[in-house]
Amino acid sequence: MIEISNVIKTYKAGNKAIRKLNIQIADGEFVFIVGRSGSGKSTLLKMLMKEVEPTSGHIIVNGVNLQKMPRRLVPKYRRRLGMVFQDFKLLKDRNIYENVAFAQRVIGVPPRRIKENVPEMLKLVGLSSKYKFYPNQLSGGEQQRVAIARALINNPEVLLADEPTGNLDRQNADEIMELLAEINAQGTTVIVVTHSQEIVDSMKKRVITMDKGMVVSDKRGGEICEIQHNLL
Amino acid sequence: MFSLASVATISACIFLFCLFFSIIANIRNIAYLAETTIGVTVFFDDGMTEEEILALGDQIAQRPEVKEMNYISAEQAWESFQAEYFAGMEELAEGFAEDNPLASSASYEIFLKDISQQNTMVSYLQSLEGVRKVNYSNDLVAGFTNLNRLVGILSVVIIGLLLAVSVFLISNTIHVAAAFRKTENQIMRLIGATNFMIRAPFVVEGVVLGLAGALIPLGATYILYGRMVEYVGERFSGTAGGMGGVLRILPLEALFPTMAAVAMALGVGIGFFVSFFTIRKHLKV
Numbered sequence A: 001m002i003e004i005s006n007v008i009k010t011y012k013a014g015n016k017a018i019r020k021l022n023i024q025i026a027d028g029e030f031v032f033i034v035g036r037s038g039s040g041k042s043t044l045l046k047m048l049m050k051e052v053e054p055t056s057g058h059i060i061v062n063g064v065n066l067q068k069m070p071r072r073l074v075p076k077y078r079r080r081l082g083m084v085f086q087d088f089k090l091l092k093d094r095n096i097y098e099n100v101a102f103a104q105r106v107i108g109v110p111p112r113r114i115k116e117n118v119p120e121m122l123k124l125v126g127l128s129s130k131y132k133f134y135p136n137q138l139s140g141g142e143q144q145r146v147a148i149a150r151a152l153i154n155n156p157e158v159l160l161a162d163e164p165t166g167n168l169d170r171q172n173a174d175e176i177m178e179l180l181a182e183i184n185a186q187g188t189t190v191i192v193v194t195h196s197q198e199i200v201d202s203m204k205k206r207v208i209t210m211d212k213g214m215v216v217s218d219k220r221g222g223e224i225c226e227i228q229h230n231l232l
Numbered sequence B: 001m002f003s004l005a006s007v008a009t010i011s012a013c014i015f016l017f018c019l020f021f022s023i024i025a026n027i028r029n030i031a032y033l034a035e036t037t038i039g040v041t042v043f044f045d046d047g048m049t050e051e052e053i054l055a056l057g058d059q060i061a062q063r064p065e066v067k068e069m070n071y072i073s074a075e076q077a078w079e080s081f082q083a084e085y086f087a088g089m090e091e092l093a094e095g096f097a098e099d100n101p102l103a104s105s106a107s108y109e110i111f112l113k114d115i116s117q118q119n120t121m122v123s124y125l126q127s128l129e130g131v132r133k134v135n136y137s138n139d140l141v142a143g144f145t146n147l148n149r150l151v152g153i154l155s156v157v158i159i160g161l162l163l164a165v166s167v168f169l170i171s172n173t174i175h176v177a178a179a180f181r182k183t184e185n186q187i188m189r190l191i192g193a194t195n196f197m198i199r200a201p202f203v204v205e206g207v208v209l210g211l212a213g214a215l216i217p218l219g220a221t222y223i224l225y226g227r228m229v230e231y232v233g234e235r236f237s238g239t240a241g242g243m244g245g246v247l248r249i250l251p252l253e254a255l256f257p258t259m260a261a262v263a264m265a266l267g268v269g270i271g272f273f274v275s276f277f278t279i280r281k282h283l284k285v
Helices: A041-048 A071-078 A096-106 A111-124 A140-152 A170-185 A197-203 A226-231 B002-037 B050-061 B074-085 B090-094 B115-127 B138-180 B182-191 B195-236 B252-280
Strands: A002-010 A016-025 A030-034 A056-061 A081-084 A158-162 A189-194 A206-211 A214-219 B040-044 B066-072 B107-112 B131-135
Touching (some): A002 A041, A016 A041, A030 A041, A041 A056, A041 A189, A071 B182, A081 A140, A096 B182, A111 A140, A140 A170, A158 A170, A170 A189, B002 B195, B002 B252, B040 B050, B040 B115, B050 B066, B050 B107, B066 B074, B107 B115, B115 B138, B138 B182, B138 B195, B182 B195, B195 B252
Parallel strands (some): A030 A189, A030 A206, A081 A158
Antiparallel strands (some): A002 A056, A206 A214, B040 B107, B040 B131, B066 B107
């Protein structure tokens, strides 16, 4: 369960990124967060990753109050999350296998287990045959699959995706969203920040619309979001 | 490029350290030999009895500067003189028969703990009632003391400057490496790597730079110093007569273990601490 209560975030320059946010996301939910640029979506993700601290309010992720968490425990907390970016953030000098294995090495997984886990994860994202390829030898969709494999390899409780289809064509975007839906079906909470109305409409999941740092609409799957359309 | 510059600067710094270490160790060794072989000789007033001289000797022996004292009686002085100047012509000395021409030459030969204390000791001896003359070599003492001080100051200044340049260059190398691996570090942070995990490769890089920077000059010093000892040994053996064998160069084995330990600690220490503190700026939890 993710509970965001009365969260306000004002940056040093006085820019109010989040005015007052109250959101609850249940375990295993699939949630889209939409809104125009500057609406506070990315700040929300950064606060969930504990990259940015709220000015006031509380964020509780699976029982852990992020505001009360000592800095030394932040790395351990982040191991419970998976993160996918619009620009993939893959290591260009390492092949696909190494990129995925990197996430396990960082947290000290024994090499024997890495050898078992990585091929399994590459199979899940459909890239088993390309494990020796380097990122620049793959399409955008394939690179995003690698990024998803890397985010999932440590079995996160929550997967955060920041514009995961932003650099992809429609077909690749659909495939990525199908993959995220499969991951969600296995019990992982998935939060996707996106601009794509088509993706949101096709997935029929919960959609939270933000504007000027506030939630202006929170619709369950299948509901039509008029305000949301205006704000995209 | 920065790595090479860093290694070169640390190497230069540590090479100079080795050079000054060798010079200072040898000067100290010469000073030590001088202290143990060159002494202050005290002569006493005419007419003083041996008992009075020995009593004065006991008083001098109480001084903290004194390491060792030898009493040379008038008879011993005359025998020594005869052995040195009448060798092979003993009949010439027989003319003096029972009349010792050095009757008033009983003396004490005093060796000091530290040659730099010689002036204090000489002043004390000259102030004593019954002391006729004090023989000592003032130039030698001043020479050693000044040379030791000059080399010490020079080495501190030059090594200090090179240390500052080394710190700057290693810091720059680590900054560049951190900028190059920015994406990797960012991913590591978001995946849940601890600061230790992010910092470790940079610290290892700094330590390797420091280690390479120490090993190169140590190798050079080992070869050059060894050759110098051989050269001096062949060229100047037995020619230091006037100084009583004081001008001897320390063998490599006598100073290399300490020099190597300090140089390695210096190189690795610089590499470790500079990289450790430089990378801190790039760590953000």
